[in-house]
Amino acid sequence: MGNYYLYQIGYYIIRSLPLKAAYAMAICLADCHYFISQQDRRAVEANFKVVLNTDTVEPSMVRAVFRNFGKYLVDFFTMTKYLDANYISAHVKVANTAYLNDILAEGKGCILISAHLGNWELAGAVLSKLGYPLSVVALPHKDPRVNEFFNQQRSFFGTTVIPTTTAIRRCLEHAKANRFVAILAERDFSEHGIVMDFLGKPTLIPKGAALFSIKTGAPIVPAFFIREDNDDFHITFQKPIYPPALESNKIDDEQLKPLIRQYLGTIEEQIRLYPQQWLLFREFWVK
Numbered sequence: 001m002g003n004y005y006l007y008q009i010g011y012y013i014i015r016s017l018p019l020k021a022a023y024a025m026a027i028c029l030a031d032c033h034y035f036i037s038q039q040d041r042r043a044v045e046a047n048f049k050v051v052l053n054t055d056t057v058e059p060s061m062v063r064a065v066f067r068n069f070g071k072y073l074v075d076f077f078t079m080t081k082y083l084d085a086n087y088i089s090a091h092v093k094v095a096n097t098a099y100l101n102d103i104l105a106e107g108k109g110c111i112l113i114s115a116h117l118g119n120w121e122l123a124g125a126v127l128s129k130l131g132y133p134l135s136v137v138a139l140p141h142k143d144p145r146v147n148e149f150f151n152q153q154r155s156f157f158g159t160t161v162i163p164t165t166t167a168i169r170r171c172l173e174h175a176k177a178n179r180f181v182a183i184l185a186e187r188d189f190s191e192h193g194i195v196m197d198f199l200g201k202p203t204l205i206p207k208g209a210a211l212f213s214i215k216t217g218a219p220i221v222p223a224f225f226i227r228e229d230n231d232d233f234h235i236t237f238q239k240p241i242y243p244p245a246l247e248s249n250k251i252d253d254e255q256l257k258p259l260i261r262q263y264l265g266t267i268e269e270q271i272r273l274y275p276q277q278w279l280l281f282r283e284f285w286v287k
Contacts, residue, residue, distance in 0.1 A: 004145045011149075014077045022078065023231065026070030034066040040281040047284050050199055051275045064276040068227065072279060076121045080156045083125055092126055093234040099221060100132060100180070100237060109175035109218040110240070113185040113209045114225070115267045118277050121154065123225030123235055124182060128157040133179040135160040137167050137208070139189050164189065167208060175216040182223075183209045186267050187280070194253050196260065199268050201285045210259040213243040214251055220259070222266040226274055238266055 014022045034041060044065050048057040088094075103110045112127075112134075114120050127134045136154060140163045141147040151161045162170045162181070171181050185206060186198070193204035213220050219240035226234055241262050246255055271278050 004143050004149070007146060007149060010073070011077045014074055015081055019074070019078065019082065022074045023071055026074045027067050030066040030070035031063065033070075034063050040066075043281050043283045047278070047280060048275060050201055050285060051271055051278070053200065061276055065279060065281075068277050069279045069281075071227065071231070072119050072121070075119050076153060079122055079125050080153060083122075083129060083157070085129070088126055088129060091232045093232070094126075094130070095234065096237040097130075099240055103219060103221070103240060104132075104178065107178050109178045109216060110180045111175065111209050111213045111218050111220045112180050112182040112223050113220055113263050113267070114182065114223050115186040115271065116184055116279050117224060117267075117270055117274060118226040119233065120182075120184060120225060122233070123223065124154060124159050125157050126225070126235065127180070127182075128159045133177075134158075134182060135162050135171075135174040135179050136182040137162045137164060137171065137184075139164050168211075171208070171212045172215055175212060175218040181212065181218075183212075185209045185263065186271075187284070194257065194260065196257065196264065198264060198285070199271065203285045205260060205264065207253065207256050207260060209263065210243070210256045211251065213241075213259065214246055214256070217243065219243070220263050222263050224270045226270075227277060 014025070017025065041062060044062045045057050048061060049055065100110070114123065124134060124136050136159055138151070138154065138161050141150065154161050160174070160179075162174070171183075174181050183206075185208075188204040188206040190206070191204065193206045195202050196205045198205060209220060212218065219242045221240050222238040224236055226236075228234060241259070243259055244255075
């Protein structure tokens with residue numbers, strides 16, 4: 001239960017500071033986390049070894065993941081304070097929205113897939129602020145107060161939050177209603193995923209995005225919201241991936257794999273480009 005109070009204290013302190021000062025404070029706290037938590041440090045290092053295909057990892061690269069996570073939290077806490085049309089115009093480069101506009105015109109909705117990379121929470125806020133009908137699938141926190149706090153932040157700009165406990169039914173409904181349904185598609189939390197090769201090693205990959213796409217006919221659009229060196233951002237929408245025509249009542253895992261493989265490749269590419277922004281503090285791969 002203590003995490004709730006830590007989040008609340010951090011929220012009010014961070015929002016009382018100018019953004020650059022908040023980032024500086026987050027970096028100091030992230031460095032403390034880096035030095036104190038040997039378990040998290042080893043997990044990040046182990047993930048780096050796979051991503052970079054190396055036996056040695058520079059400590060500065062590992063520390064950068066902790067620092068980027070601190071900045072991610074600052075952005076999440078302050079987005080309801082700073083994020084407006086002027087902020088987006090000045091600090092966010094948006095590419096390839098024509099793909100989204102064309103999909104809206106088709107009327108089938110869209111499955112937006114991304115990863116725990118850059119700042120996925122801020123991406124949702126920006127999309128909603130730009131006027132796109134967005135629903136996001138989110139894993140509920142164990143503490144209902146923390147869960148409510150996070151969902152209030154997410155829904156502030158009009159984003160609809162779909163908990164993973166009701167995801168199957170509601171995702172289908174929202175896609176069929178011509179909404180964009182956003183899913184982080186590289187880490188499985190349910191233990192019901194598919195074992196697939198990811199960055200050269202097998203691991204459990206969630207299959208929801210592919211399943212929803214096939215059942216609704218909605219295309220999958222990979223989208224990545226990446227931090228730049230000056231703490232501005234760019235968000236890129238990649239070419240839509242259309243699902244195969246299958247009987248939706250007879251879909252098995254082997255039929256899902258080719259579609260998953262297509263968008264998984266885009267996630268692998270982005271993680272290799274920005275490994276210091278892949279914000280996972282547990283070893284990722286199946287041993």
